[in-house]
Amino acid sequence: MFIQTESTPNPATLKFLPGKVVLDRGTADYRSAEEAGNASPLAAKLFGIPGVTGVFYGYDFITISKDGPDWQHLKPAVLGTIMEHFMSGAPIMSSQNGGEPVSDEEFFAEGDETIVATIKELLESRVRPAVAQDGGDITFRGFRDGTVFLHMKGACAGCPSSTATLKHGIQNLLRHFVPEVREVEAVV
Helix, strand or coil: CCCCCEEECCCCEEEECCCCCCCCCEEEEECHHHHHHCCHHHHHHHHCCCEEEEEEEEECCCCCCCCCCCCCHHHHHHHHHHHHHHCCCCCCCCCCCCCCCCCCCCEECCHHHHHHHHHHHHHHHHHHHHHHHCEEEEEEEEEEECCEEEEEECCCCCCHHHHHHHHHHHHHHHHHHCCCCEEEEECC
């Protein structure tokens, strides 16, 4: 098994491509060993590596966030853990539901359904594919008084360039196609 790695705009995050489907639908984002807990055996093993602070699953990639050790010291342990897990045939998620449960309800005013549908379509077709290339994901959380609220995950969470991505990239795109959008904000 050969696992490729790619750098991301976030220097504390590295993208691992195992050459196999990781999650066939949705995404999963863990920021602590407790969060990963029983949900994902692989994430639990990865959090056992000193320095790992985040595990994010996309369709065909795993994004690992770290603090402390340099990647040259951490990368071999992460590669070994991912390879060992895939070679064992064990599932990525404990329950075969895959992806994360929808925990945050979306919010928007009655009558804004058309605006929200357009925003979601733009995010799905233009933003999310580009962000996935960088090892992250962005999901819609809400729209109120001209402000779009988005949740950033994976490499995007805590990335030094995420504010620029939101304000200059996504905000400008949405403003261009949806005049009702005034600004874009990140939510946790």
